[in-house]
Amino acid sequence: MAKPAVINIINANIPNVQKSDDSLIVLFQNGEREVFRFLVERYQEKVRNIVFSIFNDPDLVDDISQEVFIKVFQALQNFRFESSFYTWIYRITVNKCRDELRKKKVKRFFSFQSFEKTTNLKIENMATTTFDDENMMGVIQETMKKLPEKFRMPIILKDIDGLSYDEIAEVLDCEVGTVKSRLSRGRTMLKELLMPILV
Template sequence: MTDQPDHYYINRVLEGEVNAFSFLVEKYQNMVFTIALKLMKEREEAEDVAQEAFIKCFQSLKKFKGQSKFSTWLYRISYNHCLDKLKEKKRYVRSDHIDEVNESQIDAETDAFYALEQKERKEYIEKALKKLSEDDQLLMTLYYYEELSLKEISEITGIKANNIKIKLYRSRNKLLSLLKDSATLFK
């Protein structure tokens, strides 16, 4: 019961085998947490919101029609739940943080110099990303880090795919400009 498609586990849960939901949680917990952390900004709060999003998903599972991928449906629930929590708190999302997703992707077999160089590049990119708007950060994360399609991002955020394409283009240009500026500072 480990390499089955999502609908297999969904059907098992709907048939009363609630433990099958844990496979879906395990599969998608990193992405749900990434969205929560990106929007909530605080780790503990993001953990709570991510857990609540999975509970909402579980409670609404019988409403899932299969018209989109399960992951897209779950991400939409997570995204909307985060927005609801932010509205409840009546606070604005600050754009001075970025999550540390993919922090440990440097291959353990690479030499120390290469690892240091990669870390420095990542820090430059993260610093530059922090200077982008919250929306730009989220879109860049969903598209580049999580490799979601424009359609999936559209379903999650409610922004039309063509607008996402334009926003991604502009965000890439802003990011490139910021990276060029920081590179000249260190020459």
């Protein structure tokens, strides 16, 4: 995608709030830093909900989402319009979440409490209870934590956020075939973990 150089002239009479992402980015790159706010307001709920989908912890959402937008602010000057802003911000969000997951993993490794053990205990406890629609979500999310991140992420992007295979491939920076295979593998693993609880 080429840099839309004339957008700012074409859209001169349109209020900022109605301008396209690309127009706002061009304005930002031309020094109008205040338009960044319109991009944030357009995508803040999307980003917050991706972070929430991944961590399932509302306490982490604010900090991570803010870090995402700070990264976007710092990198926007060099945005090359090679992908849509939508998938670019998605990619930054997912990468930020991956970093956080890695940090959490290191913390768990050095902590005395075993994460694996805790999760197993939770799932075992769930196996003794009956499920309705309300707590089904909790069971699935708890079980998803057991999946390796490379299989978990495509499921979140597909089933919770509703991205297409192409968009997931762009966000995760891999081939569409890889997305399909990871989705399939991840779902099978999830099914195997859920089978003793749900059936």
